[in-house]
Amino acid sequence: MTAVDDTGGRAARAAARLVERARSGGRSAPLDTEQITERLGLAVDRVMGEGGLWAPRLAARAIRQSGGDLPEAAHLLRAHRTALPRLGVTPPVPTGELRVVRRISSAFRNPPGGQVLGRTLDYVGRLLDLLPEDEGRARSTAPGPDGNGPAAGPRPHAHEHPTGTPHTHEHPTGTPHPGTPHTHEAPPPAADGVERTPAHVLSVFREMGVVAPPSGAADPEPYDVTRHPVRPGAPRSAWLQTMARADTGSLLHLWYGSDWRPAGHEVPGELRHGALPVRMTHPVTGRPVTVGQVRVSEVQTFHSLPRAGELPMTLDVGYGICFGHNERKAISMAGLDLLLSHHEGAADLQHDVLLTLDGLDSTGYVQRLKLPRHVEFTSVLERARAARGDAPHTGDTA
């Protein structure tokens, strides 16, 4: 065997060492995966969603390994997922079983089951916390005045408590650090009077008879986007899966910048975040057994889109769901699903949803521009010269 010239390999290994140095060098303490899952839970959630794998610890490792580059971390998780065997397929779980830690409806002041504000940044002032480090730490160990942890910013921001709205916090017992994964995964029992599995607003609308019936063909066996490539014309399950794993920013942009978005806007009548059980059919008894749970964000959004020759009397429904707490993603997804369901056969929109939202695809495509391409470029230059006419036109004929 000829000795392999390993110049490039040496350079690549040197680059890897520099990455490693940035990860574990420096004066600060090494980063624990537990710190990431506890303190940066939303990043972990996003990576699990885009990685298509529920594995908080592995996602934390991926975030650490990628130096906080979340699309890169999602790639690590996906590549790992590829190597895992498929042990089985779980039976479907109705999301009515979702045990909510947060549930709001912007369609009703007081929806059946109530509003559960839960943990959200929505009503917290976006003020950069400029407290000295030690003072900030001292405050964060003492529960805030409303039992909801530290008040961010130099001035304490009281949360709004509109009277008469049955609404509660996620951690009524004054847990010092809201958002620890284990509290998410095991919501407290309903002793606090909060309905943890409220009925969907959709069922209210159905009873009122104001919801458009589901359009399109039935789609009983879900399309598997990880095994079969998709193209426009794929069933709804394919676009829902694609969006659930999509890059959050791309999904948001596609919804926000879409020409298909109608005048007015949809109303997310149902936004919930909580835990769903994962079940397997027992191989012997044939009965479903709960083997774990995942947290999801779920959105049902409503809008009355006009149909030609029809009065807008019924509501269109859009559905969004993704791993973890990522409302931006679930709302964008529901908005796009509503458009896709309404505009059946809109090949352009389907093309964009199915083929441009995957974070691995788009980041890979842009990363690839960094690879050497002098072979191609030589060819391009030669054609440019030939077209200008300062090179012999005949070239070399083959």
Added chain:
Amino acid sequence: MNDQLTARLAGPPPQPGIFDELSKREIRRAMLSGIAIPGYQVPFGSREMPVARGWGSGGLQATLSLVGEDSRLKVIDQGEDAGVNASNLRRLVVSHVGCEEETDTRHADIIQSRHRIPEQPLRDGQVLVLQVPGAEPLAGIVRDMDEQRRMHAEADYAKMWVRLYEDVVHNGLITAAAGYPVLVEGRYIMTPSPIPRWDVPKLDRSEAITVLSAGREKRIFAVPPHTSVVPLTFEDRPFEVEHTPGAACRLCGSADTYIVQEPAADGRFTTWVCSDTDFCRRRRTGDAPAPAQPVQGETA
């Protein structure tokens, strides 16, 4: 006893790593379909690889599905074995499968390449795996994927011909540079991946199998041995490969290989070197076929 029985039923434990055996089998089936229908793009369930999509994730899946422990693997990028990307991919496959690294084209069983076909004519039994960033030759002509499929299915390539004709009318020549569209076995129009036009004739009636794999677009296509591959052109417009009169490799003096520009001592791009580093090395040691035409010597 029971343990032995279950172990036997379960088969060998799955190799931890990049890719499971069932997935490899699926990729091999896609390749076989591609070989059975030369030039036809076979959709496949492209997996996520430990490299960015666009860095050879499709080629890597094809290679991993083909190599065994006793395979000799050559990986090149821009014709070089030593490039960062080529080294990286080779290291990845070798560490996963434990196959042999090879740089000599003649001794390689599988050659994964980005943008080049080696100068050394390939032989029977070899497989060339080309990385494909864009699989659809009609992509720049019609956007609708259903329409693209219809055009392929009905061999309705009129729009492609019109595009080439317009090119001639507007620019006086066909400006397609690398990735020149080809007709495979008189049936399917195919992109040969962004290889220079210099390499396109090497695909025609090659002794080896060429597998083209696009990981991001999830398509595999192939050219089996002894298959005609003809670049699209008009009767009065002979197909032109890259050629710079008077230029030759400054290292081996070849003027009959694909050469790329290099900065000379004065900092200007006036010298040329072979893009195929293995062939260039062999030329210098007299271990390569003689030039097909007289070597014109070094340029200034």
